[in-house]
Amino acid sequence: MADPTYVSAVAPVFDARRNCGFGGIVTPEIIILALLAGFLGLRLYSVLGKRTGHEQEPMPRRVEESPRAPIAKPQMGEEKRAEVAQIGDIPAAAGASRDLAAIAAADREFDPARFVEGAKSAYRMVLEAFWSADRETLNYLTDEEVGQSFLDAIDAREERGETLEHRLVRIEEAKIIEADYRRPIARVTLQFDADIAALVRDRDGNVIGGSMTDAVEAHDVWTFQRDLTSNDPNWTLVETATV
Numbered sequence: 001m002a003d004p005t006y007v008s009a010v011a012p013v014f015d016a017r018r019n020c021g022f023g024g025i026v027t028p029e030i031i032i033l034a035l036l037a038g039f040l041g042l043r044l045y046s047v048l049g050k051r052t053g054h055e056q057e058p059m060p061r062r063v064e065e066s067p068r069a070p071i072a073k074p075q076m077g078e079e080k081r082a083e084v085a086q087i088g089d090i091p092a093a094a095g096a097s098r099d100l101a102a103i104a105a106a107d108r109e110f111d112p113a114r115f116v117e118g119a120k121s122a123y124r125m126v127l128e129a130f131w132s133a134d135r136e137t138l139n140y141l142t143d144e145e146v147g148q149s150f151l152d153a154i155d156a157r158e159e160r161g162e163t164l165e166h167r168l169v170r171i172e173e174a175k176i177i178e179a180d181y182r183r184p185i186a187r188v189t190l191q192f193d194a195d196i197a198a199l200v201r202d203r204d205g206n207v208i209g210g211s212m213t214d215a216v217e218a219h220d221v222w223t224f225q226r227d228l229t230s231n232d233p234n235w236t237l238v239e240t241a242t243v
Contacts (some may be wrong), residue, residue: 096178100176102181112176115176119188119190119224123171124168124171125141127168130153133154135154139151141237142238143236146237146238146239162200163200164200165200167196167212168196169195169215171192173191174190174193175190177221186226186228187223187224188223188235191243192221192222193217194220195217195218196218197210197213197214219242223240
């Protein structure tokens, strides 16, 4: 039986594949939201599916981690890219290598190892947005239906008067378990094994679940998708599940 604290600590489980659009009258509020979306886009673009490095921020438990820093884009030819596309040293299911190679061949900016590092950052960003009820960030980083599942969970939580004081302590491992390329759509699925400190309070501020001293093990499977013919370089979260 699932631990109720763990269920509240992680993302809602959802399986969807549609993308969302925008429209409407231009108002000052929309301009502000557009600026925010642009900032988030640049942030996600810099960490997911590109050859720019990303190390996790220092976390509790005194885990020694390198500070975030950019990595110069390697000057790789076709032969070298094929080697990288064969997964190399990154944890991944053997069956994913063929489609990863196909994705890399279709998108010269895609690198599996850098993708995994970027996916870790996206994992953190989405979870923290869910915990803090940051609806704008969730809508930007997820597709329409997955985003709605997050929003529904937030609405239900707020209706109960509950607040979350969660923290992603560390990501023990992130590995590619599946890849699929059906031109022009690329999909990459990863399993994240992480430790999460989870604390739930009621409307009066009383602790009703969890602890900040005992981390909960989380095992999540997330799928990211991108149309490789699109000018939008961002990958979108389209499926979530737990294992």
